[in-house]
Amino acid sequence: MSADVAARRGIPDASVARLPGYLQALTNLAERGISSVSSEELAAAAGVSSAKLRKDLSHLGSYGVRGVGYEVDRLAYEISTALGLTQDWPVAIVGMGNLGRALAAYSGFATRGFNVVALLDHDDSLVGTSVGKRRVRPMADLDALVREDRLAIGVIATPADSAQDVADRLVAAGVRSILNFAPCVLDVPVDVMVRKVDMSTELQILAFHEQRRTGELDLAEQSVVGEVAL
Amino acid sequence: MSADVAARRGIPDASVARLPGYLQALTNLAERGISSVSSEELAAAAGVSSAKLRKDLSHLGSYGVRGVGYEVDRLAYEISTALGLTQDWPVAIVGMGNLGRALAAYSGFATRGFNVVALLDHDDSLVGTSVGKRRVRPMADLDALVREDRLAIGVIATPADSAQDVADRLVAAGVRSILNFAPCVLDVPVDVMVRKVDMSTELQILAFHEQRRTGELDLAEQSVVGEVAL
DNA sequence: ATCTGTGAAGTCCTTCACAGCC
DNA sequence: GGCTGTGAAGGACTTCACAGAT
Structure with missing residues (x-):
């Protein structure tokens, strides 16, 4: 049981941050029809050292076979489970400028465990217009989205001036995970997790x-x- | 002199990664007319602890005044110098899909020490079309860009399938810094630096x-x- | 009195190297 | 023989706490 606790709670942040890369490499291997892989090969495909890979995987459990390697499908499944990707997470994108529209068009969400349930904008002149096949909705819809669609993750793609306001509204509606593309620091309660992406x-x-x-x-x-x- | 060497060579990666955040916070303060700041205040604005901030800044030199704090303009200048932003770096964006066009329209480049000198695409049907005020150019222009415009940084905004090919061309033309938005690992020579941004x-x-x-x-x-x- | 700059201590992460298992 | 899983060693980063400067 203590091993179970370690497997569930004790995955170091640095390891978690690399798991998506392993998952992607495994998906590539599976598409190429490869069913078994050694730590050396997988590490090369993911761009890390094999020792690091094995240590990272050891935090999930023991899913390899000594002298043989890892079964690609099995390991992909275990990593998906560890990351919580066996369910689809509902995501809302806020801010329909150039970046927001590019994100809305990005096909990588659906294939990686995410479901864009809404596109939002603060600007009334954008609300109601179409982006791809979706209609842009007003910020006021946030509460309903959290309640009815179990919205869990908000993506902020607004200019920096509006980002804090958007974050406040997301938090007020009950969203506790935010991906912030605006070049600014967000002030949120401690139980809200923010990750920032900033190309500058x-x-x-x-x-x-x-x-x-x-x-x-x-x-x-x-x-x-x-x-x-x- | 050994202090000079330490200041030039020995800045830890983790510190370097936070310097842009400090610079941004300082720019905000300057815009609000604030000319002096303590490590506590600046750290709060940048979302880090004050001890970490002071340790980071200590790697650049000693630009604060004990009992007083830091002069905003001076510190911003010193950080800019450390990051190499006293000159404008020529950047090319490769891949004019949704993301590439959003990046091309992003105003944050110019204000932060970068100059987008070219937009490129592999697809002949896109070459010659306009994105914003710029014309999309063919990949064959890369050599000339490196030679004539001293192109130093390449941004890859293509799908994952094309990313390695684009990286090879960038490297062949002499580019040694790459920002990769494609969800894949790039294989490049050791002296080429790649940073990856992946929203998935x-x-x-x-x-x-x-x-x-x-x-x-x-x-x-x-x-x-x-x-x-x- | 106040706030910076920094050794020292502590924590986290990576790498090594090999025991254990196929 | 070959490869995984993992303690132990090593290295990097963070935090502490205070000496030093104004």
Whole structure:
């Protein structure tokens, strides 16, 4: 039983963050008709080390066979279960600007355990218009969505100015998981989980490494110059 | 001098990843006319602990005043310098589907040190069409972009099937920093840096925590039922 | 008196390396 | 022989708590 508790409660955050990658790699393997895989192969497909992969999987239980490897379908099922993807999670996207419309059109949701039940916008002139096959609904529908559609996850795709207001409304309606695409920090109660996606941040991290690389080349050139001067 | 080396080389990855958030918070403060800030206040604005903030900033140098705090403009400048944002980095976006077009329209690039110099697509029927004020260019333009525009960063916004091919072309043209929005692992040389943004992964992480929460409620209900039964 | 900058301690995560099992 | 699962070692990051500066 203590092992069970460990398997259910004790998965480190860093491991959880990698499980979707393993699941995706397993799905690819399954599509290519491969039914068995070693930790070395799966790790390569997911872009991690095999030791890390095995340690991560050990937190879920013992689903491999020593001397053989893992059965692809079985492992995919176990990871799906651990992530809670055996059920479909209802998702609402708030903010129908360029990004919101791109997200609404993204086909990856349905295939990965999510169901976009509503597109919302604060702007009355957008409400009622169509995005793909869906109609844009007003923010006032949030309460009903949580009650009737068991809406659990909200995606914020608004500009930064509106994001906190949208978050407040989501929380008030009972949503406790938020994916935030707006470039700002959200203030929410402790029991609400927020994850942030920010492409400017990612580009700035890349810029840091680019600059460091360039700086090193400059230093190398300088030292060559120095040697010539001597 | 050894302090200089530490400041240039030794910034931990975890710190670098938070610097953009500090920069954003500082920009907000500056816009609101605030010229001085304590580590406690800035940390709250950026959503981290003050100890973490101070430790992060200590890797850049000593730009605060004990007993007083940090000057907003000065600190923003120092962080910009550390991140390499005193110059504008030329960026190309590859893949003009829904996501690529949303990225092309995103105004946050220009204001944060980046310059979108080209929109590219592999599909000949898209090449030549306009996205915003820009014309979509063919992949064959990549070499010229790297040579003439000093293109340094490539953004991949294609479907997963094409992403590896696009990455190969970017690398062949000399791009060594890639931001990948496609849900797949890219195989690149070790000196090429890839960062990945994947909304499905983020949603799955949220689902894990939602499920864990629900699971706990179920257990709580069970134990209540148990007590009632006893 | 106040707030920064930082060694030291503590926590979390990764890697190693091998026992255990097929 | 080959591969998984895992304690133990190692490394990275965070938090503590206080010396040092104004």
